[in-house]
Amino acid sequence: MTATLHPVPVPRAEELLAQMRQVRVAIIGDVMLDRYLVGDAERISPEAPVPVVTVVDERVVPGGAANVAANVTALGAEAHLVGVIGDDGAGTALREALQALGISPAGLITVPGRPTTTKTRIVARGQQVVRIDREVTNPLPDRFRDAMLAAAHAVITHAHVLLIADYDKGTIDATMAGELVARGRARSVPVVVDPKIRNFFAYSGATVFKPNHRELETAFATHFMGDDADLEGARQRLGTDHLLLTLGADGLALVSAGMPLRRTASIAQDVFDVSGAGDTIAAWVAAALAAGADIAEAAWLANLAAGIEVGKSGTASVAPAELLERIAAYERKA
Numbered sequence: 001m002t003a004t005l006h007p008v009p010v011p012r013a014e015e016l017l018a019q020m021r022q023v024r025v026a027i028i029g030d031v032m033l034d035r036y037l038v039g040d041a042e043r044i045s046p047e048a049p050v051p052v053v054t055v056v057d058e059r060v061v062p063g064g065a066a067n068v069a070a071n072v073t074a075l076g077a078e079a080h081l082v083g084v085i086g087d088d089g090a091g092t093a094l095r096e097a098l099q100a101l102g103i104s105p106a107g108l109i110t111v112p113g114r115p116t117t118t119k120t121r122i123v124a125r126g127q128q129v130v131r132i133d134r135e136v137t138n139p140l141p142d143r144f145r146d147a148m149l150a151a152a153h154a155v156i157t158h159a160h161v162l163l164i165a166d167y168d169k170g171t172i173d174a175t176m177a178g179e180l181v182a183r184g185r186a187r188s189v190p191v192v193v194d195p196k197i198r199n200f201f202a203y204s205g206a207t208v209f210k211p212n213h214r215e216l217e218t219a220f221a222t223h224f225m226g227d228d229a230d231l232e233g234a235r236q237r238l239g240t241d242h243l244l245l246t247l248g249a250d251g252l253a254l255v256s257a258g259m260p261l262r263r264t265a266s267i268a269q270d271v272f273d274v275s276g277a278g279d280t281i282a283a284w285v286a287a288a289l290a291a292g293a294d295i296a297e298a299a300w301l302a303n304l305a306a307g308i309e310v311g312k313s314g315t316a317s318v319a320p321a322e323l324l325e326r327i328a329a330y331e332r333k334a
Contacts (some may be wrong), residue, residue: 074111165282181206
């Protein structure tokens, strides 16, 4: 049996958004710098069959867990970010980009010799031509791991919700994953996890576990048909209260104990760029839960926010006014 997530009406959304402005979100994970080189491509290189892109604009924005923090700030909540950067120009640029958004970079631990994870996207005529990644995914040396864990514990102490954004870049190991969840649970705050593969089964005890469909199938080495029993079994194996499965263009599926599988379709009107959509969902779910939303309300609002985000260029965020406008339009259409 499958049920549909009910829309959140404007008055309730306004109430939750007002509460979100009082929320402190601890965000622990892999921070990145997203760099965009934007230009035009008029010819093919004589050296190889590739386009020659003449760059006319360059911009940098926070990526990874730092983009989650940017989304949290954009929706009106207070973001407290912990991660690692390198002693390089990209690390400096990320600090400056965060400060420009009103996010303190105090929780960023500098690891000498380790490059700041950077994704450089070359865009021509609105289309991404190539992405160049610079990263090291080895586990952190012990003293930097200890420093990061201490910084994480400090921000969790004053948070209303813990959001762990794990992108398999080596910042979080399996033992740390369990320690972070335990610290959040000890504080009696919701723990939202956005995982990749390396530590997939290390987050037992999380309130919400938010993989995408491909990540879930990769981790379990099986194909999920969307059957309630299969997904409920996965939820139990992961040890999470709620399994929130993102399905791309097909929206979200929510698996909770004692409830039928609940789904909501994507509410995207235009899809321009899907990068960062998962970050938007994680940020909105975490902030909404901390503001008093139930999981169904949080999931529906997050799905709507992601539908707005994918209509924007590059890694982006969603403001409360945009969400309310889209809900009002949704209600008029209904």
